[in-house]
Amino acid sequence: MRRAWYWISQQGLSTQSFYKTSGRLLPFITAGFLVLFLYGLIAGLFFAPADYQQGDGFRIIYVHVPSAFAAMAIYFCMTICAVLTLVWRIKIASLCLTASTSLGAGFTFLALVTGSIWGKPMWGTWWIWDARLTSVLILFFIYGGLIALQSIIANKQHRDRAVSLMTLVGAINLPIIHYSVIWWSTLHQGATLSLFSESLIAPAMLRPLLAMIAAFMLFYGMIVCLRMRNTILVTDMKTEWVKKVLQ
Amino acid sequence: MLLTLIRYDIIRTLRRGFSVVTPLLFFTMIICLFPFAIGDNARLIAPGIIWVAALLAVLLSIDTLFTKEWETGCLDHLLLSPYSLTQLVSIKLLSHWITYSLPLIIISPVLGLLLHLPPPVIKTLMITLLLGTPVLTLFGALGAALMIGIRENSVLLPILILPFYIPVLIFGTSAITTPGSLPLLGALLLFSIATLPFLITQALKIGVDT
Incomplete structure (x- = not known):
């Protein structure tokens, strides 16, 4: 058992094997992203029925919900990477962590902006200090702090561990965001999608939404893989296998 | 040992001279800015003003918390000492809170009077500060611990x-108007006392290791 674990941490999770595996997977991820994204976009914008209250205005859901989902899912993924970095010092986990921060910040920003654009016609205001909005704004600030931290520390090991620790501390915000609509029921509506019970949305509207969520996550996976591969090539430049790859 | 260390730490801070008073002075001056900027309406938002000023003053006092220990190499010795670093860190934070945050709370009634706050509100404000400033100190110390070795x-x-x-600010200020938030602030305090000293220790180890 211990031997198997040792092999996984040394060989299975080495930068070289990650480079190989991700290279094989990337075309599929990209294709999946393109198919789902185009389907979600076209079906969501043209074929899904208009909402009986909001009219066509509700269609911003196809950008807003996926980006908000991605913002939180990326942070969750970063938290796992942070544990792997701090406890087992797995190299590709720290690579994934540092590659994810700016993407997460981008999706959070997108969620805030699209929410704001949605809020103006439906709620009558661009912004309100509602619990959900505030906690997502805090998430955006936390991402900002992490990016600042990782850009300022020069030593790579020091940087990875410091960012990991801060990521773990910030993870306390995730349950707060999730339960904010239940604990403080102010303006933002509760969850529409649920894993364990029937979703509160018509199937014709739901399918493009799920496709968009999956597309956003695949996009994240694609970009993170590309970034990690790039960093691996730079840091392992002196090794034989990189020289072979670059020839 | 506990009391000796706290006393030693406080004496050492006081010997640094004027820098002990700087956050207090900063706190007072920030609060005095608002009546000029907002005019008579400042009294309506007085608890919020005092809270924000306290928050900034704690932030100002905390950024050099571990710098001296780091520069003199004292931190490495503390790591090697038979006592647990978490304990030592907690003691240091307690003495930091006594020297920097407690004066803010003591002076806050006077500043509340300057902003025309009624006495019962001043009392609740002091209670929220009493519960809230340790949380500010703890989180600030985590940042300060991560900052060692960064130029x-x-x-x-x-x-x-x-x-x-x-969150501390939200619960702290809302507790003044709605008493229901006070237990939440207390819960936040207990939670941070339980978890943060350990995390601060880890942050210090990261800084020393690399």
Whole structure:
């Protein structure tokens, strides 16, 4: 058992094997992203029925919900990477962590902006200090702090561990965001999608939404893989296998 | 040992001279800015003003918390000492809170009077500060611990730590108008006392290791 674990941490999770595996997977991820994204976009914008209250205005859901989902899912993924970095010092986990921060910040920003654009016609205001909005704004600030931290520390090991620790501390915000609509029921509506019970949305509207969520996550996976591969090539430049790859 | 260390730490801070009073002076001056900027209406938002000023004053006092220990190599010795670093860190934070935050709370009634706050509100304000400032100190110390060994850190610390100050601020100020928030503030305090000294220790180890 211990031997198997040792092999996984040394060989299975080495930068070289990650480079190989991700290279094989990337075309599929990209294709999946393109198919789902185009389907979600076209079906969501043209074929899904208009909402009986909001009219066509509700269609911003196809950008807003996926980006908000991605913002939180990326942070969750970063938290796992942070544990792997701090406890087992797995190299590709720290690579994934540092590659994810700016993407997460981008999706959070997108969620805030699209929410704001949605809020103006439906709620009558661009912004309100509602619990959900505030906690997502805090998430955006936390991402900002992490990016600042990782850009300022020069030593790579020091940087990875410091960012990991801060990521773990910030993870306390995730349950707060999730339960904010239940604990403080102010303006933002509760969850529409649920894993364990029937979703509160018509199937014709739901399918493009799920496709968009999956597309956003695949996009994240694609970009993170590309970034990690790039960093691996730079840091392992002196090794034989990189020289072979670059020839 | 506990009392000796606290006393030693406080004496050492006091011997640094004027720098002990700087956050207090900063606190007072920030609060005095608002009546000029907002005019008579400042009394309506007085608890919020005092809270924000206290938050900034704690942030100002905390960024050099571990710098001396780090520069003199004292931190390495503390790591090697038979006592647990978490304990030593907790003691240091307690003495920091006594020297820097307690004066803010003591002076806050006077500033509340300057802003025309009624006495019962001043009392609740002091209670919320009493419960809230330790949380500010704890989170600030986490930032300060991560900052050791980083050169240009003057703006980084607030950026890193302020997101975590927002909940404290929310509960602290809302407890003044709605008493139901006070237990939440207390819960936040207990939670941070239980977890943060350990995390601060880890942050210090990261800084020393690399």
